[in-house]
Amino acid sequence: MLITALDSPDLYHARMQMALSLGWHIVIACFGVGFPAMVLFAEWRSVRRGDADLAALARTWSKAMGVLFAVGAVSGTILSFEMGMLWPGLMERFGEVYGFPFTLEGFAFFLEAIFVGIYLYGWNRLTPRAHMLTGIPIVISGIAGAFFVVAANAWMNTPRGFRLVDGRVVDVDPIAGMFNPSTASQSVHMILAAVMVSAFCVASVYAIGMLRGRRDRYHRLGLLVPLTLGVIATPVQIGVGDWIANVVAEHQPVKLAAMEGHFRTEEGVALAIGGIYLDDELRYAIKVPRGLSLLVHHDPDAEVIGLDSVAPEDRPPVNIVHLSYNAMVGIGFGLLALAAWFAYAWWRRRRIPDTPWFLRAVAVSGLAAVVAMETGWIATEVGRQPWIVYEVMRTEDAVSTAPGLRYGFYAVFAVYVVLTAGSVYVLRRLAGHHEENLAPQEPTAQEQTAQEPTAEGRAAR
C-alpha cells in the first residue's frame, strides 16, 4: 500500500508533531498553574470586602479558567499518546524509570479535574467559604502536576535511577530518577514561568481594554491583580535563571555551549549576545569580555567547556538554541524593566502609571512572556539533541519506525489550527462579556432564553 511505501523512520515529522502539540499544550498548561490562584484571590477579596468588581472579575476569570482547563485536558491527552506513538523506543526501554513521575502527575491531574468541576459548577451550590476551599486543591494540584511533568523532562537531561548493563536497563529506582540533578532548578523555573505567562497574559487583556478607553475600576483591578503577581515573580525568575544556567553548565556543558554559541573550550570566555554561528564560530555577536566565565562559574578566569569537547555528530544545532536562549533572556529582562517601572510608580503614587506607553507595554507583556517560555523550551529541548536521553539514547533511536507518521503530523497540525482559532475566539468573547449572572458554567437567564428552556428555566418562569 501507498502508506507502507513511505520512508521510515520519519524523525523530522515526529519531532515537528511533538514540538507542535507540546508547545501548544504548554501555553494552556501555564494557566492551570498560575490562573487558579488569581481567581481564588479575587473571589476571596470580593467576599471579604463585599467588592462587586472583584466578584465580577472572579466569575469572568473562572469562566475563562473553565475553557482553558477543558482545552488543556484534551490537548494534554494526545501528548500521552504521542509518547508511545512517536517515541516508543524511549518508552519501551525507560518507561519504568521515566514514566513514574507521570503516574504521580496522573493523580495530580485527576484531583485538579475533580475540583475544577466542583469549583466551576458549585458556585451556586456551596457557601462562599466552602466554594473557596474547593479552589485550593486546584492551585496545589496544578503546581504539583507541573513539578511531576518537569521532573520527567529533567530526567531526560540528567538521567539517573538506573544502570545500563550490556544495553539493558537494570537496578531501576524511579524515585532517584525523579529527583535527578536537574529537577529542582527546572521545575522551579517552569512553575515561575507558568505564573508569569498567566499573570502577564491576563494583565495584557485589561491593558488592551484600558487603552480602548475602558478605565473603570473593574478594568484597573483586572490589570492590577495579575500584574502584581507577575511583578513579584519576575525578579525571582531572573535569579532562578542564574541557578538553572549553572546546573546546565555543570551537567550538560555541551548544551550550555550551544546556548552561548561557544565553540572552543578555554578560560576567561566572553559572553556573546546575538550573532550567527557559522563554521564553528559565532560571528557578529555583541561580546562581554569574560562575561560567560563570570556568569557560569562566578569567576572571570574560569574555564568554560565548548562545543569542541564532543564530536560534531554529538553537537546540537547551535543557531536555533543560541538565539532562542537569547530571546528568552532578553524578554526576561524586558519584563523585569516593566516590573521595576510598575513597582516604582506604585511605591511613589499608589496607582497604575497613566501614560499609554505603560499600558502598551503591559499589553504586549503577555505575548512576550509566552514567547520567552517557548524559546526557553526550544533552547533546552533542541539543546539536548542529538540525545533524547542525554548521552544515553539518541532521538533517532527512540522514534517510531511505523510508516506514514507525516500524515499524523498533518492531521494534528490542521486540528490545532482550528483549535487555536476556536480558543482565541471564545476567550476574546469572554473578556468582552463579563456582566453575567449565576455560576460560570451554568447558562445565564438570557442565555437560557436564547437557547432552550431547561427544567429549571421552566420552573423559574
Added chain:
Amino acid sequence: MSAADAVLAAMFVGLTAYALFAGADFGAGFWDLFAGDRRRGAPSRALIEKSIGPVWEANHVWLIFVLVVLWTGFPPAFAAVASTLYIPLTLGALGIIARGSAFAFRHSVGSPALQRLFGACFAFSSVVTPFFFGTIVGAVASGRVPPGIARGDVLTSWLNPTSILAGVLAVMSCAYLAAVYLCADAHRQGEADLTEGFRRRALLIAALTGIAVAVGIAVLRSDSRALFDGLTSRGVPLMVLSALAGAATVALLLTRRYAASRVAAAVAVTAVIWGWGAGQYPYLLPGALTVDDAAAGRTTLVAMLWTLVLGSVLLVPALVYLYVLFQRVPRPRADVGRGGAS
C-alpha cells in the same frame, strides 16, 4: 498475586471506570447527535449538558490514568500498542480534542449558529472516538499487535472484523450506558417526558447491542479463534454475568426501576471488560508478551502500588464528593456584586 498482577488489576479498574463514566459521557454525545432538530432535541440536549458538564473532565482522566500505569508498569506493551496502532490512537486523540473543546466552547459562544456548529462537533466526535478505542481493544485482543516497535501492520491491525466489531460494540455500549444513566437523571428531576424518551432509547439500544453480540460471536469464531476460545473457556462466567446483567437492565427498565437499572447496566459492561482480561490472561499481547515479561522492575512496581494506594485515599473521597454534589438540587448563593441575587 504478584506485584505485576496487582498493577495490572489497578489498570483494569481504571479502564473499567473509564468505560463506565467517560463511556457514558461519550454515549451522551451519541444521543445528542440523534436528539432531533433544534426545537425537538432541546430538552434532551439540556439534560445531557447538565448531566455531564461538571464531571466529564474528571471522567476523562481515567484514560490518562490507564496510559501512565501501562507505560510505567508495562513499558514494552505500551510501546508495541502505541506504535503499531498509532493511526486509531491519533484519530481517537483528535476526537477527544474536538469533543472536549467543542463542549467547552459551546457554553461561551454567542450566536446560535456557532452553538449548533460546536454542538454538532461535540456530538459527532463523541460517536467516533469510542469506535477508534474499540478497534484498539479489538486489535490487541485478536493478537494483531506483536511485541516490538511498530512490528504490526499499521492498517490491518485495526481494520479487521474483530476490531470493527469491538469498535461498534464500544459505541453501542457507550450509548447504552448513557441512555440508562440519563433515564435515571431525568426521572430524578421529575422530567416525565425525558425519562420516557431515554427509557425507550435504552431499551432499543439494549436490543440492538444484544443482536450485535450475537453476530459478534460468529465474527470472533471465524476471525479470532484464540480470543473466542479464551472468552468461551475462562471468560465464560463473566460473559454469562454480562448477559444476565443485560437482561436484568431490560427488566428493570420495563418495570421503571431506574436507579437499579444503572447498576445492572454498569455490571453488564464491566463483565465484558473483565471477561476480555480473563480471556487473554496471562498475556498482555496474546500469544506473544506475558504480564511478567512486560512488567517493570520490582522497585518501580512497588513504588506504583504505594502511589496507587495513597493516591486513592485522596482521589476516592474527592470523586464521591463530586458525584454526590451534582446529584443535589442547587440553592442560590447570597452573594455580592453583579452576580448573585442582587
